[in-house]
Amino acid sequence: MKMIIAIVQSKDSNRLRKAFANNHIQMTQLSTTGGFLREGNATFLIGIEDERVQDVLDIIKKNAKSREQYVTSQMHMDVEGGSAFPVNVQIGGATVFVMPVEQFHKF
Amino acid sequence: MKMIIAIVQSKDSNRLRKAFANNHIQMTQLSTTGGFLREGNATFLIGIEDERVQDVLDIIKKNAKSREQYVTSQMHMDVEGGSAFPVNVQIGGATVFVMPVEQFHKF
Amino acid sequence: MKMIIAIVQSKDSNRLRKAFANNHIQMTQLSTTGGFLREGNATFLIGIEDERVQDVLDIIKKNAKSREQYVTSQMHMDVEGGSAFPVNVQIGGATVFVMPVEQFHKF
Ligand code: NI
Ligand code: NI
Ligand code: NI
Numbered sequence: 001m002k003m004i005i006a007i008v009q010s011k012d013s014n015r016l017r018k019a020f021a022n023n024h025i026q027m028t029q030l031s032t033t034g035g036f037l038r039e040g041n042a043t044f045l046i047g048i049e050d051e052r053v054q055d056v057l058d059i060i061k062k063n064a065k066s067r068e069q070y071v072t073s074q075m076h077m078d079v080e081g082g083s084a085f086p087v088n089v090q091i092g093g094a095t096v097f098v099m100p101v102e103q104f105h106k107f
Numbered sequence: 108m109k110m111i112i113a114i115v116q117s118k119d120s121n122r123l124r125k126a127f128a129n130n131h132i133q134m135t136q137l138s139t140t141g142g143f144l145r146e147g148n149a150t151f152l153i154g155i156e157d158e159r160v161q162d163v164l165d166i167i168k169k170n171a172k173s174r175e176q177y178v179t180s181q182m183h184m185d186v187e188g189g190s191a192f193p194v195n196v197q198i199g200g201a202t203v204f205v206m207p208v209e210q211f212h213k214f
Numbered sequence: 215m216k217m218i219i220a221i222v223q224s225k226d227s228n229r230l231r232k233a234f235a236n237n238h239i240q241m242t243q244l245s246t247t248g249g250f251l252r253e254g255n256a257t258f259l260i261g262i263e264d265e266r267v268q269d270v271l272d273i274i275k276k277n278a279k280s281r282e283q284y285v286t287s288q289m290h291m292d293v294e295g296g297s298a299f300p301v302n303v304q305i306g307g308a309t310v311f312v313m314p315v316e317q318f319h320k321f
Contacts, residue, residue: 002316003112003204005217007242028114028150031138031245043242047204057319065321097217097261098317103205105164107172110219110311135221135257138245154311210312212271214279
């Protein structure tokens with residue numbers, strides 16, 4: 001048994017929750033208040049059998065990994081008028097800790 | 108020193124908090140938002156000396172274990188009218204992780 | 215990599231958050247609901263490289279340790295009128311757990 005703590009972007013949390021449910025992975029989502037560097041994050045607590053740790057990591061990676069996305073930015077300049085062009089931004093990203101568990105009980 | 112993470116049914120959380128207090132066991136209750144499979148749960152974080160781990164487990168078991176309860180169900184049927192009868196439902200249940208602690212400090 | 219769980223007094227949490235930010239230490243603040251003995255506390259989750267654990271401990275100690283503070287107490291007595299005098303009260307205090315991490319991933 002391991003305890004996995006996963007911190008992901010808020011925008012990926014719904015998708016990740018659904019993926020966990022579809023794969024029968026039980027988790028608890030912690031309410032977090034923004035740290036200075038953690039604004040807009042979601043934290044998941046997942047207790048999982050050793051042999052399923054890699055499955056959980058794969059699901060987190062698939063649904064919350066850092067990736068680039070083109071968004072259309074509108075820039076208004078003082079001189080010549082505005083222009084709209086696509087900008088490549090980084091979204092998502094997950095920080096994951098796998099921790100040992102010494103005893104696991106179901107009462 | 109160990110860190111115990113206990114996830115119990117919300118309906119058992121008040122009783123469990125009181126039992127911890129009566130036994131001088133310090134804990135922190137985390138605010139959790141419902142996962143798909145975790146609706147209505149409460150999560151406790153308990154840092155505890157090795158020799159008291161079993162006490163904590165016993166208290167959780169006593170106050171939050173899964174058990175059967177007869178409730179009176181009222182079923183309204185379209186055909187013949189309603190009927191009230193006792194139904195045996197499963198309530199409670201605790202999932203508990205005991206985790207190692209390498210350093211413990213009080214400042 | 216280690217996971218540090220730090221429980222401090224709420225009144226020290228803003229100062230501690232700023233100190234973490236100034237030292238480029240990423241953390242997540244968990245929302246907690248008061249336990250019987252934990253009213254007014256704040257809980258931080260900090261994933262950190264082994265060689266920075268002592269830095270984190272020093273920052274917590276510096277910003278949230280238990281200390282004495284003189285406050286002016288106003289006592290109104292029934293018999294002879296009121297009197298104001300300084301009282302030495304204990305404020306702050308941090309409980310810190312350093313826990314092992316088996317795997318750390320950034321996706
Ligand atoms: Ni299925
Ligand atoms: Ni007592
Ligand atoms: Ni700097």
